Amino acid sequence: MKTLYLPALLLVLNGLPARADEAAEPAPARIRVFMQNSVIVGLYPNRSCYPPKLRSGNLVRAGAGNPFRSLFGSVSNKSIGMPESLNTRQLSQRSRLGSTAYYQEFPLMPGQAVTFSASLNAVNGPHCDTQAASFTPQAGADYEAMLNVADRCRLNLVQLPSGSAVDAEPAAIPDLQPALPCQAPPR
Numbered sequence: 001m002k003t004l005y006l007p008a009l010l011l012v013l014n015g016l017p018a019r020a021d022e023a024a025e026p027a028p029a030r031i032r033v034f035m036q037n038s039v040i041v042g043l044y045p046n047r048s049c050y051p052p053k054l055r056s057g058n059l060v061r062a063g064a065g066n067p068f069r070s071l072f073g074s075v076s077n078k079s080i081g082m083p084e085s086l087n088t089r090q091l092s093q094r095s096r097l098g099s100t101a102y103y104q105e106f107p108l109m110p111g112q113a114v115t116f117s118a119s120l121n122a123v124n125g126p127h128c129d130t131q132a133a134s135f136t137p138q139a140g141a142d143y144e145a146m147l148n149v150a151d152r153c154r155l156n157l158v159q160l161p162s163g164s165a166v167d168a169e170p171a172a173i174p175d176l177q178p179a180l181p182c183q184a185p186p187r
Contacts, residue, residue, distance in 0.1 A: 026110045026111070026139035026140075027110070027139045027140035028107040028108060028109065028110065028139075028140075029107070029108040029109070029110045029137035029138060029139060029140065029141045029142070029143065030080060030081075030082050030105055030106065030107055030108065030141075030142050030143070031043065031105065031106050031108055031114075031116075031137070031142075031143040031144070031145055032082050032085070032087075032088070032103050032104070032105045032142070032143070032144045032145070033103060033104055033105075033106065033116070033144075033145050033146070034087065034091075034094065034101060034102075034103045034144070034145070034146035034147075035101070035102060035103065035104065036094065036095065036099045036100060036101040036102065037099035037100070038099060038120055038121055038122040038123070038125070039118060039119070039120050039147055039149075040118065040119050040120070040121060041116070041117065041118045041145075041147070042058045042115075042116070042117040042118070042132075043058060043106060043114065043115075043116055043145070044058060044114065044115040044116075044117070045108065045109060045112060045113075045114050046109075046112050046113060046114070047113060047114070047115045047134070047182070048113045048115060048134040048177070048179060049115060049132075049134070049179055049180055049181060049182035049183075050115050050117040050130070050132045050179055050180075050181060050182060051181070051182050052181045052182075075100050075102040076102065077091075077102050077103050077104070078103075078104040078105060079103075079105050080105040080106070080107060081105075082105050082142050082160075083142065083160070083163075085144060085160055085170070086167060087144055087146070088103065091103070094146075099122075108137040108143075109137070110136075110137050110138055110139035110140075110141075111136060111137075111138075111139070112136065112137075113134055113135070113136050114134065114135065114136070114137060115132055115133070115134040115179045116132065116133060116134075116145045116155070116157060117130055117131065117132035117179065118130070118131055118132075118145075118146070118147035118155060119131065119147070120147060120149055120153065126149055126153075128147060128149060128153030129153070130181075131147060131153060131154070131155035132155070132178065132179035132180070132181075133155055133157055133176050133177060133178055133179050134176075134177055134179040135157065135173045135175050135176045135177070136175055138159075140162075141159055141160075141162075142159070142160040142162075143157065143158065143159050143160065143173070144156070144157070144158050144160060144170065145157045157173055157176055158170035158171065158172065158173065159171045159172070159173050
């Protein structure tokens with residue numbers, strides 16, 4: 001009779017976390033940021049504002065050579081496993097001469113504010129002043145962020161549908177708010 005109870009006990013224990021702190025850790029959120037040459041982006045965790053200039057605290061690695069590679073069309077995407085979306089399928093449509101579109105994906109801490117900022121400063125071309133918004137990512141949710149230059153410098157921040165429905169319409173982020181520049185500390 002003891003052998004009947006042992007498999008049932010193992011099934012119950014198998015569903016429990018190995019450590020007490022594992023149960024408290026929520027699933028990370030993720031964000032895919034679309035970029036290209038001349039588009040300056042910033043992703044700032046734990047902030048509801050953005051610094052006027054790119055500096056520490058910015059998750060986007062703009063200085064990693066990708067803007068230069070975007071100029072010559074040799075840039076590559078960096079993924080952490082987010083599902084494909086309509087935007088990733090149509091990525092080549094965002095590219096233009098001297099500015100290949102690409103994306104990078106980043107993990108986000110759920111429940112902590114994050115700010116995304118973007119501007120466009122093309123030499124002898126279009127210009128978009130800094131657009132910025134902040135939101136609080138939800139555990140396990142996937143987001144996409146981009147500056148849509150073709151649509152009058154519109155900032156697009158959306159939540160992707162859960163699952164693998166590539167053609168499904170992304171949802172608006174419920175707590176999305178415009179973000180302002182951070183105030184400099186008094187001297």
